[in-house]
Amino acid sequence: MIDAIDFQLIEAVQAGLPIAARPYAAIAAQLALSEQEVINRLMSLKTRGLIKRWGVVVKHRQLGYRANAMIVMDIPDAEVAAVGKLVSQQPCVNLCYQRPRQGETWPYNLYCMIHGKSREAVLRQWAALRESCGLSEVAFEVLFSRRCFKQRGALYRQPKREAGHG
Amino acid sequence: MLSALHKQLLNNYQQDFPLSPTPYRDIAEQLGVSEDEVLSAFQALSEQQMISRIGPVIAPNAIGNSALVAMAVPEADLNRVAELVSAYPEVNHNYERENRFNLWFVLIADHEAHLRAVIADIEATTGYRAMPLPMLADYFINLGFELNLHD
Numbered sequence: 001m002i003d004a005i006d007f008q009l010i011e012a013v014q015a016g017l018p019i020a021a022r023p024y025a026a027i028a029a030q031l032a033l034s035e036q037e038v039i040n041r042l043m044s045l046k047t048r049g050l051i052k053r054w055g056v057v058v059k060h061r062q063l064g065y066r067a068n069a070m071i072v073m074d075i076p077d078a079e080v081a082a083v084g085k086l087v088s089q090q091p092c093v094n095l096c097y098q099r100p101r102q103g104e105t106w107p108y109n110l111y112c113m114i115h116g117k118s119r120e121a122v123l124r125q126w127a128a129l130r131e132s133c134g135l136s137e138v139a140f141e142v143l144f145s146r147r148c149f150k151q152r153g154a155l156y157r158q159p160k161r162e163a164g165h166g
Numbered sequence: 167m168l169s170a171l172h173k174q175l176l177n178n179y180q181q182d183f184p185l186s187p188t189p190y191r192d193i194a195e196q197l198g199v200s201e202d203e204v205l206s207a208f209q210a211l212s213e214q215q216m217i218s219r220i221g222p223v224i225a226p227n228a229i230g231n232s233a234l235v236a237m238a239v240p241e242a243d244l245n246r247v248a249e250l251v252s253a254y255p256e257v258n259h260n261y262e263r264e265n266r267f268n269l270w271f272v273l274i275a276d277h278e279a280h281l282r283a284v285i286a287d288i289e290a291t292t293g294y295r296a297m298p299l300p301m302l303a304d305y306f307i308n309l310g311f312e313l314n315l316h317d
Binding site: 002007010013014015016017019020021022023024025035036039042043045046049050051052053054055056057058059062063070080081084085087088093094095096097098099100102105106111141143144145146147148149150151152 | 175176179180181182183185186187188189190191201205208209212214215216217218219220221222223224225226228229234236248249251252257258259260261262263264265267268270271297299300301302303304305306
């Protein structure tokens with residue numbers, strides 16, 4: 001599905017494209033590829049859906065979006081896909097995943113994220129979402145983030161270079 | 167403060183940043199400004215930590231294996247545990263959240279065995295259970311994050 005050169009390319013761009021007139025040429029020079037091959041490969045990775053999006057990755061906190069809530073819900077298994085799709089279409093939601101329940105310890109199977117400028121704003125959006133998506137009977141918990149200990153883009157590496165790494 | 171150009175760069179290029187030899191010049195032409203203005207505006211956004219990068223967001227589990235992991239750590243021990251967790255190169259996000267499960271991080275490894283090994287190592291090193299919550303389905307279609315920068 002993806003070859004060694006694609007991996008090298010992802011490694012080279014994951015920290016960010018240079019802010020310079022010919023950024024793809026700069027990446028190409030590192031990898032001994034042509035500028036056009038770098039562009040073509042990135043386009044292909046995007047078309048094939050391995051790159052979900054290609055562009056500016058913003059830092060919410062610095063932009064005033066300091067309230068960030070992960071909301072977990074316990075949705076009947078038969079309905080989780082339909083509810084997930086509905087929730088993900090709400091404009092305030094920017095991530096929506098199904099994850100496995102962990103028995104009684106953690107019975108939730110649907111996760112979404114709401115970023116807002118204040119706790120109150122997030123809670124208002126969540127209340128409106130519950131109403132509009134018909135979730136008023138659903139068990140949920142709202143987990144506001146407190147401290148961010150680490151945030152960076154994912155680091156992907158070629159499997160062979162990971163061998164033996166703990 | 168953010169200029170009109172900064173706001174356009176933040177909101178309009180999260181999804182389809184140009185894949186052309188001269189992307190910053192293309193953006194400049196689209197916005198009716200000079201390439202130098204675009205370059206210096208992106209430089210400023212990057213220096214002020216308003217953007218983390220211009221680059222790829224990889225589809226979850228398209229390459230390697232990832233999982234969200236939660237831990238319930240006594241408040242008094244949270245700093246120590248968070249620091250140990252952040253030190254792993256496989257960890258890319260690590261947050262404190264208001265819950266009995268108060269430490270949440272995302273792990274990415276090249277394959278599932280590696281992922282399990284890292285989780286076991288974190289449990290051994292920190293002395294607390296780690297609850298892996300791998301993604302089963304991604305429902306999100308709208309890409310990027312629409313910022314309301316008008317207030």
